[in-house]
Amino acid sequence: MPVQYGEKRWANDFMNADDIWNSLSDFPAPDGLLSEGGMMGDAIRHHDWAATSLGPMATWPLSLKNALRMMLTSRQPMSLFWGRDLIMLYNDGYAPFLAERHGRALGQPFQTIWSDVWQELVPLVAETLSGRGTGGEDIRLMMLRDGVEVETFWTFSYTPVHDDHGRIAGLINITTETTSHVRSQAAAAAIIEDTQRQLEHTMQLERQRRIVQREMAHRIKNILSMTMAVVSQSMRHATSIEDAQETITHRIGALAKAQDILTDTEFRDANVRSIIEQVLKPHQDHSGRTRLDGRDVKVSAQQALGLSLAMHELATNAVKYGALSNENGTISVRWEEGADNTFRLEWQEAGGPPVVPPSRKGFGSRLTGRIVGGYFNGAGDIDYHPQGVRYVLTGTIERLADELNPS
Amino acid sequence: MQPLKVLVVEDEIILLVDIVDLVEDSGFRALEAQNADAAMILLQQHTDIDVLITDIDMPGSMDGLELARRARGIYPDMAVVVISGKLHASKNDVPPRGRFIPKPYPRLAIMEVLKALATPSYH
Numbered sequence: 001m002p003v004q005y006g007e008k009r010w011a012n013d014f015m016n017a018d019d020i021w022n023s024l025s026d027f028p029a030p031d032g033l034l035s036e037g038g039m040m041g042d043a044i045r046h047h048d049w050a051a052t053s054l055g056p057m058a059t060w061p062l063s064l065k066n067a068l069r070m071m072l073t074s075r076q077p078m079s080l081f082w083g084r085d086l087i088m089l090y091n092d093g094y095a096p097f098l099a100e101r102h103g104r105a106l107g108q109p110f111q112t113i114w115s116d117v118w119q120e121l122v123p124l125v126a127e128t129l130s131g132r133g134t135g136g137e138d139i140r141l142m143m144l145r146d147g148v149e150v151e152t153f154w155t156f157s158y159t160p161v162h163d164d165h166g167r168i169a170g171l172i173n174i175t176t177e178t179t180s181h182v183r184s185q186a187a188a189a190a191i192i193e194d195t196q197r198q199l200e201h202t203m204q205l206e207r208q209r210r211i212v213q214r215e216m217a218h219r220i221k222n223i224l225s226m227t228m229a230v231v232s233q234s235m236r237h238a239t240s241i242e243d244a245q246e247t248i249t250h251r252i253g254a255l256a257k258a259q260d261i262l263t264d265t266e267f268r269d270a271n272v273r274s275i276i277e278q279v280l281k282p283h284q285d286h287s288g289r290t291r292l293d294g295r296d297v298k299v300s301a302q303q304a305l306g307l308s309l310a311m312h313e314l315a316t317n318a319v320k321y322g323a324l325s326n327e328n329g330t331i332s333v334r335w336e337e338g339a340d341n342t343f344r345l346e347w348q349e350a351g352g353p354p355v356v357p358p359s360r361k362g363f364g365s366r367l368t369g370r371i372v373g374g375y376f377n378g379a380g381d382i383d384y385h386p387q388g389v390r391y392v393l394t395g396t397i398e399r400l401a402d403e404l405n406p407s
Numbered sequence: 408m409q410p411l412k413v414l415v416v417e418d419e420i421i422l423l424v425d426i427v428d429l430v431e432d433s434g435f436r437a438l439e440a441q442n443a444d445a446a447m448i449l450l451q452q453h454t455d456i457d458v459l460i461t462d463i464d465m466p467g468s469m470d471g472l473e474l475a476r477r478a479r480g481i482y483p484d485m486a487v488v489v490i491s492g493k494l495h496a497s498k499n500d501v502p503p504r505g506r507f508i509p510k511p512y513p514r515l516a517i518m519e520v521l522k523a524l525a526t527p528s529y530h
Contacts, residue, residue, distance in 0.1 A: 218464070221492035222419065224511040229425035232514060236428065306420065366424060374420035374441060 037072030038092040043106055044068070052107050053085050061164040067172060077177075080161070082170035086110035086125070097177055099145045116149075117141045128158040128171045138178050153182040223259065226305075227252060230363075237362035247363070250316055251309070254279070258308035262301050269399050270304035272297045272345070276333055279311040283324050294335035297343070300398040306375030307345075307393075313364040314347055314391055321356075322389050323349035329388075341397040343376060349388035357384035368393075411525055412436045412453065416446040416461040416471060417490070426460060429514055433521050442467035443474035450478055456485065458524055460517070463491040475502045486524050488517070 014020050037044065050056045054064075064082055068089060071078045077093035088108055095102045098113075105113045114121065120141060124134045135157030143152045156175035163169035230251045238244035257278055261270050273292060280290045299307065311333075315324070323329025329352035335345040349355075358365070365382065368391060373380040378395020413430045417423040418441055430437040438453060440446035444467045450456060459478050461471035469477075475487045479502055487502050492510035501507045508516050 218492045221510045225492070226419065226421050228511050228514075229421045232425055233421075233428070302419070309421075367421075371420045371424055374423070 037069075040090060040092050040095065040106075041072050044072070044089060047107055049107065052087055053083050054087050054107075061169075063162060063164050063169070067161050067170075071172065077175055079173045079175070080170060081110050081173070082161070086170060088113055094175070097175070116144050124158055125171065128160050129168055131160055131168060133157060133159045138182050151179070153178045223255070227255060230255065233363040233366070237360075237364075250312070254309055254312035255305075257312075258305045261304055261308065265301070265304075269298035269300060272299060272307065272335055275299075275304050275308050276311055279308060279315055280331070280333075283315060283319060289324075289330055291330065291332045293332065294345075295337070297335060297337045297397065298399055299343075303375045303398060306372040310368045310372035310380060310393070311347075313367050314389070317364065318349055318352070318389070321353070323352035326352060337397060341399075343378070343393070343395050343397045345393040347389070347391040349390070352388060354386050355384050355389055409455075410435050411457040411521070412438065412455055413458040413460060413521070414438045414440065414446060414449055414453075414456045416440045416443060416459070416465070416474065418442055418462060418465040422462075426512075426517065429517055430460070430521065433518050435521060435525070443469045443471060446474055447477065450481060454482075456482070458486045458488065458521065460488045460490065463489060472502070475505065488520055490517075 014023070045057075049060075054060065067080055067082075071080050071089070071091050074091060075093060077091065077097065079088060079090035079094050081088055086109055088105055088110055090098070090105070098105050101113060110125070111118050124136075127134045135155075137155045138153045139156070141152050141154060142149050144150075145152075154175055155178050156173055158171050158173055160168045161170045161172050231248055234247045234251060235244050238247065258275075261275055261278060265271075272294065273296065276292055280292075284290055315331075318324040318329070318331060323331050330350050332348045332350070333345070334348075335343070337343055368382055369380045371380075372393060373395065376393060376395025376397070378393065380391065380393045383390040383392075413435050415423060415426045415430060415437055416439075417426060420441065423439055423441065427437045427439050435458075438449050438456065440449055442465050443461070446459075446461070450459075459475060461474055463471040465471060471489060471491070475489060478485050479487065487505035488508060489501050489505055490508045490510060490512050506520050508520070
């Protein structure tokens with residue numbers, strides 16, 4: 001069966017290289033120069049080389065023809081630059097890289113074709129023509145395509161090519177455009193980075209959620225501990241089960257109200273006026289009976305809780321025995337913040353029945369005295385003056401805002 | 408024999424007052440401090456403190472665990488009871504031979520620990 005040179009043969013019986021050579025021995029020697037080489041082979045054969053510095057094809061050195069034939073039969077994109085002008089020749093695989101330059105590039109000098117990147121390539125060309133192959137991976141070249149400057153990336157190697165006398169006469173460029181590969185790598189890196197950022201953000205939110213959860217659990221336990229302490233203290237000082245039941249109910253109610261203030265202020269600083277207003281609200285049956293006098297003063301959450309409990313004790317006693325136990329009594333509460341965060345609050349009752357000091361000291365007096373005094377690093381003193389109970393709290397204000405911005 | 412002397416450290420004053428009452432009701436002597444720094448001063452002034460009962464989370468220059476470490480540094484034999492609202496106390500949280508009582512603290516637990524400490528065979 002006659003076989004054309006270059007035709008694909010299926011030969012499973014080739015055992016070694018010799019078999020292959022033997023099977024090829026009946027081919028005629030190729031006719032003249034370059035009967036192969038695809039589209040660019042044709043273009044090169046029909047080009048008017050006489051008009052270039054390479055001269056007519058028939059005069060080309062054997063070394064150029066060999067290099068050209070190697071290039072044209074290769075599937076690897078290649079271009080060949082030969083002679084003093086570095087005249088360009090290239091194969092089918094290389095043609096797409098030239099974009100609109102393809103067609104006018106053949107037979108033109110390197111510097112003319114690649115004028116836009118020549119400056120960047122000069123060092124590599126010089127290095128190669130001096131006998132050392134060069135190249136690079138994913139080298140960035142700004143290149144004009146369809147009249148627009150675009151960013152391109154190339155992996156290539158420049159290899160010197162010698163003439164028949166052993167002198168370097170040009171270079172062969174074996175190359176692959178890696179622009180799309182580099183872009184997809186960059187895109188993948190961006191996606192990974194973005195995903196990592198999102199993951200980091202999610203983890204951050206999760207950490208915050210856990211902190212809030214732990215903080216809430218801590219507060220719940222704290223309030224339960226305080227409730228237990230209030231119950232045990234109320235029991236300890238109660239005169240009867242009924243008395244215990246009543247005071248415990250009231251005090252837990254006061255704790256709950258104080259808790260409302262803390263929730264409203266998000267457990268930060270609370271306003272003294274709102275604390276007192278909330279405690280006295282149920283007792284303000286007609287206007288003027290309770291009078292609050294003081295500017296906006298903020299105290300820490302713990303102090304707010306303590307103050308709320310003390311105000312509640314005083315109000316409860318006023319309803320039972322003091323200024324709120326008749327129709328005419330009045331309560332005046334004044335407070336002020338002095339220099340260096342000092343604080344003074346005064347509760348003055350008037351117009352109630354004559355005051356008789358209690359026969360025994362209960363948890364209530366400890367609350368208004370030792371306990372709220374402790375919250376304010378000061379003292380709470382109650383005076384059972386016959387004309388009206390007078391309570392004075394002095395101490396120092398603590399604020400979250402002060403801790404956050406120490407002056 | 409003198410009753411045991413107990414130093415109670417708790418920043419929440421209602422709890423402090425209640426624990427001090429509990430200690431005194433159980434027949435012991437009590438000292439109180441609202442933070443670890445105040446407690447350190449008491450530890451230096453009173454050389455006869457037998458038991459330290461302390462909260463962990465407190466404002467000030469150190470927390471209850473650091474206070475317990477320093478107290479043991481001065482008095483290696485001091486009994487230590489740590490009270491905390493933490494979910495779980497790890498071994499690192501509680502000093503050696505120390506007791507941990509979670510919040511909200513059961514009164515009975517504190518009383519039992521104190522009674523056990525008062526019993527001579529405890530050591």
